[in-house]
Amino acid sequence: MSLPDTILAPLARALAAKGYETLTPVQAAIIEDQTSGRDLLVSAQTGSGKTVAFGMAIAPTLLGDAERFTETGAPLALLIAPTRELALQVQRELEWLYAETGARTASCVGGMDARTERRALERGAHIVVGTPGRLRDHITRGALDMSALRAVVLDEADEMLDLGFREDLEFILDAAPEDRRTLLFSATVPKPIAQLAKTFQRDALRVAASSGTEQHADIDYKLMLVPSAERENAIINTLLYYEAVNTIVFASTREGVKHLSARLHNRGFDVVTLSGELSQSERTNALQSMRDGRARICVATDVAARGIDLPNLDLVIHADLPTNADTLLHRSGRTGRAGRKGTCVIIAPMHRRAVAQRILKTARLDVTMMAPPSAEEIEARYRESILTAEGLTQPVGEEEAEFVSQLLSRYTPEAIAAAYLRQQLAARPAPEDVSDAPVFDKPGDKDPRTREKFEGGTWFKVTVGRKHKAEPRWLLPMLCKAGGVTKTAIGSIRIFDTESIFEVAAQKADAFARSVEKNGSGERGVTIAPVDGPGERRAGPPPSQRRPPGPVERFDPDAPRPGRADRQARYGSAGLRPDDLEAPPATGGWNPAEAEAPRAPRPDFDKPRPPKVNKAPPSKDKGKPKWAGKPAEGAPFAKKEKPAKKDHKPKRKPQV
Numbered sequence: 001m002s003l004p005d006t007i008l009a010p011l012a013r014a015l016a017a018k019g020y021e022t023l024t025p026v027q028a029a030i031i032e033d034q035t036s037g038r039d040l041l042v043s044a045q046t047g048s049g050k051t052v053a054f055g056m057a058i059a060p061t062l063l064g065d066a067e068r069f070t071e072t073g074a075p076l077a078l079l080i081a082p083t084r085e086l087a088l089q090v091q092r093e094l095e096w097l098y099a100e101t102g103a104r105t106a107s108c109v110g111g112m113d114a115r116t117e118r119r120a121l122e123r124g125a126h127i128v129v130g131t132p133g134r135l136r137d138h139i140t141r142g143a144l145d146m147s148a149l150r151a152v153v154l155d156e157a158d159e160m161l162d163l164g165f166r167e168d169l170e171f172i173l174d175a176a177p178e179d180r181r182t183l184l185f186s187a188t189v190p191k192p193i194a195q196l197a198k199t200f201q202r203d204a205l206r207v208a209a210s211s212g213t214e215q216h217a218d219i220d221y222k223l224m225l226v227p228s229a230e231r232e233n234a235i236i237n238t239l240l241y242y243e244a245v246n247t248i249v250f251a252s253t254r255e256g257v258k259h260l261s262a263r264l265h266n267r268g269f270d271v272v273t274l275s276g277e278l279s280q281s282e283r284t285n286a287l288q289s290m291r292d293g294r295a296r297i298c299v300a301t302d303v304a305a306r307g308i309d310l311p312n313l314d315l316v317i318h319a320d321l322p323t324n325a326d327t328l329l330h331r332s333g334r335t336g337r338a339g340r341k342g343t344c345v346i347i348a349p350m351h352r353r354a355v356a357q358r359i360l361k362t363a364r365l366d367v368t369m370m371a372p373p374s375a376e377e378i379e380a381r382y383r384e385s386i387l388t389a390e391g392l393t394q395p396v397g398e399e400e401a402e403f404v405s406q407l408l409s410r411y412t413p414e415a416i417a418a419a420y421l422r423q424q425l426a427a428r429p430a431p432e433d434v435s436d437a438p439v440f441d442k443p444g445d446k447d448p449r450t451r452e453k454f455e456g457g458t459w460f461k462v463t464v465g466r467k468h469k470a471e472p473r474w475l476l477p478m479l480c481k482a483g484g485v486t487k488t489a490i491g492s493i494r495i496f497d498t499e500s501i502f503e504v505a506a507q508k509a510d511a512f513a514r515s516v517e518k519n520g521s522g523e524r525g526v527t528i529a530p531v532d533g534p535g536e537r538r539a540g541p542p543p544s545q546r547r548p549p550g551p552v553e554r555f556d557p558d559a560p561r562p563g564r565a566d567r568q569a570r571y572g573s574a575g576l577r578p579d580d581l582e583a584p585p586a587t588g589g590w591n592p593a594e595a596e597a598p599r600a601p602r603p604d605f606d607k608p609r610p611p612k613v614n615k616a617p618p619s620k621d622k623g624k625p626k627w628a629g630k631p632a633e634g635a636p637f638a639k640k641e642k643p644a645k646k647d648h649k650p651k652r653k654p655q656v
Helices: 007-015 025-030 050-063 084-097 114-123 133-142 159-161 166-175 192-200 228-242 254-266 280-292 326-330 350-363 375-387 397-409 413-427 474-485 506-519 564-575 591-596
Strands: 040-043 079-080 104-109 127-130 151-154 183-184 206-210 219-226 246-251 271-274 297-301 313-318 342-349 367-370 458-462 491-496 498-502 529-530
Touching: 007 084, 025 040, 025 050, 025 506, 040 050, 040 326, 050 079, 050 084, 050 104, 050 151, 050 183, 079 084, 079 133, 079 166, 084 127, 084 280, 104 133, 127 133, 133 166, 151 166, 159 166, 159 183, 159 192, 166 192, 166 474, 183 192, 192 397, 206 219, 206 564, 219 228, 219 350, 228 246, 228 313, 228 342, 228 375, 246 254, 254 271, 254 297, 271 280, 280 297, 326 350, 342 350, 350 367, 375 413, 397 413, 458 506, 474 491, 474 498, 474 506, 474 529
Parallel strands: 040 183, 040 206, 079 127, 079 151, 104 127, 151 183, 219 342, 219 367, 246 297, 246 313, 271 297, 313 342
Antiparallel strands: 458 498, 458 529, 491 498
16 A cells, blocks of 8 residues: 555655555544644544654645755744653654655754754754753753744644643743744643643644543553552563563562562563663663663663663553543553554552552553463463574584484484473573462452362461451451452451461462461561361361350249259250269369258357447648647757748739
């Protein structure tokens, strides 16, 4: 299929040289006749080919009927991007797209040498690409001449507003000529974007490249629920399972990026990092390592990786759950770009399953549940990749033929193949141990909790009981966290004085035991160990079912006490009182016959107590000696005269 005739000839030749045969929906929509020369408000997702789209859209505005630019002077087009990486990426895309037009481009981004940028602007550029803050700085200093601008493009405008660039954008658009053409690209069109378009665009045409239900159709989304303690192990096994050419692993914080990259580096992965604390040169080197193949995994924060485009990026892993649906879509949009298929794995702790469901529902994505890849599944992938290795299909060269003959003459083909298999498996990283997490057909499904599920289950004991105020409501979360299972895998819980026992479903018992052996109970001084069963002392019906069947009789205090025979006939042996039992042997112990005999008088305790003697009330002077008169001066116990009180001014009365 040939490209449309509405594309300018030099741009069409550049697209054909790049291998373009068809256009993406946003590219086809933006070059229609009705969009020619108008301001546009375009809704397009990340990775839909927006850069080539607005490059083709502004070409007639910049070139007119000509195929090449004339002398360079003041810029004709200004393209604004939210991040340095995206701005530099846009510049690279436009350089090959406008290669045959003789266009000169310049970049003005934060983190680069501003003096070098000013010299490039003085030499002249047809197209300037930059970030809002640096562009405003150049305009304020008079280095960027805005008088000749014909087109202004805002790429990912919603992200620029979220990052706080609204004031800078308004300053730049106010400085541009009023008769310019303004193209605004945004993944979503919230109220702030609509207000910005209403203020700075003239009769803008709304272009929707794809509906919300079709976004990211080339991305296969997977949701993986894992215990919190096994998150990093699940990430490592996912990387080993897919063996993607390039992978981005997203973390929420800089510290998370540091920790995760160090763990992956220690496991033998080629890793680079992207975070806000890196300088521009370090970020550029990291991205170049991914493009050159020196590194295959990039651990990044979502802000630092916003807008980057890496070749052959087949896998995106969300190590930390995104905060909202927009962040999820922007992260995932790094893969599945321009018709390529991609995979996105969302790793969520089990206790945050509801949060993950809410985010996925808001994003309206079709998600498949996935368990962490086990060692057996990874080894099966290894063997499959060995069978499809390119080296096995290549013909034997002349230099290799002699040595191959020596091998075959000395060893059998089976021995050579087995040695090759062992060598290939030993050279690959070993997978991590992960517990079997529950897998549901849909994110909202629940594992049914039935008694049949626990037939043949395994019993465990935990060293807390009634004396520790143990209750099922706080025992259950502790057991689930320690064993890496959900509450549906825990059956009966029986609490005793110093310990409690509980039942684990048969299919989860082995994984529960491995997790407890590896991680412990998670509580200080508490241990979990398997037991043979509920035990004899724990067997039997509950107390509420131990009463013999029959109507409940009301107690009558006036009724005569039933005899032994009546009680035995009515209640059986379970209703006997202690005095109905046989007397113990004479060697000692309690004797019911002695209990019924009259008690012998006790001489010391049975005597009546003597009547109480009325005592005189205590003296008010608390035992002090009474004196007949005032003691003489200097006599013992003479009462000292208190000093006269000082005269004080009367207190002022409050005025009413």
